[in-house]
Amino acid sequence: NAGVMQNPRHLVRRRGQEARLRCSPMKGHSHVYWYRQLPEEGLKFMVYLQKENIIDESGMPKERFSAEFPKEGPSILRIQQVVRGDSAAYFCASSPGSGHGYFGPGTRLTVT
Amino acid sequence: GNSVTQMEGPVTLSEEAFLTINCTYTATGYPSLFWYVQYPGEGLQLLLKATKADDKGSNKGFEATYRKETTSFHLEKGSVQVSDSAVYFCALKDANTGNQFYFGTGTSLTVIP
Numbered sequence: 001n002a003g004v005m006q007n008p009r010h011l012v013r014r015r016g017q018e019a020r021l022r023c024s025p026m027k028g029h030s031h032v033y034w035y036r037q038l039p040e041e042g043l044k045f046m047v048y049l050q051k052e053n054i055i056d057e058s059g060m061p062k063e064r065f066s067a068e069f070p071k072e073g074p075s076i077l078r079i080q081q082v083v084r085g086d087s088a089a090y091f092c093a094s095s096p097g098s099g100h101g102y103f104g105p106g107t108r109l110t111v112t
Numbered sequence: 113g114n115s116v117t118q119m120e121g122p123v124t125l126s127e128e129a130f131l132t133i134n135c136t137y138t139a140t141g142y143p144s145l146f147w148y149v150q151y152p153g154e155g156l157q158l159l160l161k162a163t164k165a166d167d168k169g170s171n172k173g174f175e176a177t178y179r180k181e182t183t184s185f186h187l188e189k190g191s192v193q194v195s196d197s198a199v200y201f202c203a204l205k206d207a208n209t210g211n212q213f214y215f216g217t218g219t220s221l222t223v224i225p
Binding site for chain 2: 004006033035040041042043044045048056059091093101102103104105106
């Protein structure tokens with residue numbers, strides 16, 4: 001059973017471009033969480049999704065950020081018009097429901 | 113609300129020294145508690161967990177006991193190795209507040225030979 005997969009592992013974008021981060025949960029997991037880790041900080045919750053539904057997006061910035069988890073395919077975190085402050089590591093976690101989350105290796109976004 | 117407070121690092125120890133990383137929490141309900149480890153350039157890996165008061169989680173020589181009376185979940189290891197060098201995150205998850213994890217800021221550990 002493959003673990004949580006994220007791609008790309010490293011992403012470089014210029015200011016104003018769009019960034020798309022993908023997360024494939026573990027097989028059988030229907031719950032996905034996105035977290036952001038800024039340099040020298042812990043992980044901060046962004047959004048919690050189940051298949052085709054956003055359950056909790058209380059940690060998502062109101063503008064430029066969106067997330068989806070379609071019926072088929074990976075979960076996508078999209079950041080439009082990136083700014084330097086978006087540079088961070090973005091981690092995805094999946095779970096079958098309750099219990100601990102399995103984390104992916106993360107996508108390190110650098111905005112130049 | 114929910115929050116986790118970890119002792120600040122970085123922590124540097126000699127090989128075979130005793131390790132304690134303090135973690136205290138605030139929670140509105142009855143959370144589960146976790147320690148995650150992040151090796152350089154990698155994602156977080158679950159190290160151990162405890163789901164109710166007085167439970168002890170253990171793995172790879174690491175231990176932590178869920179202490180409700182002191183709202184703590186301190187991580188300990190009797191004899192650290194160089195390979196334990198990593199960042200350690202304490203976290204809680206409370207099913208009453210949406211299943212998200214609340215993480216501490218992480219404690220960087222370096223073990224020198």
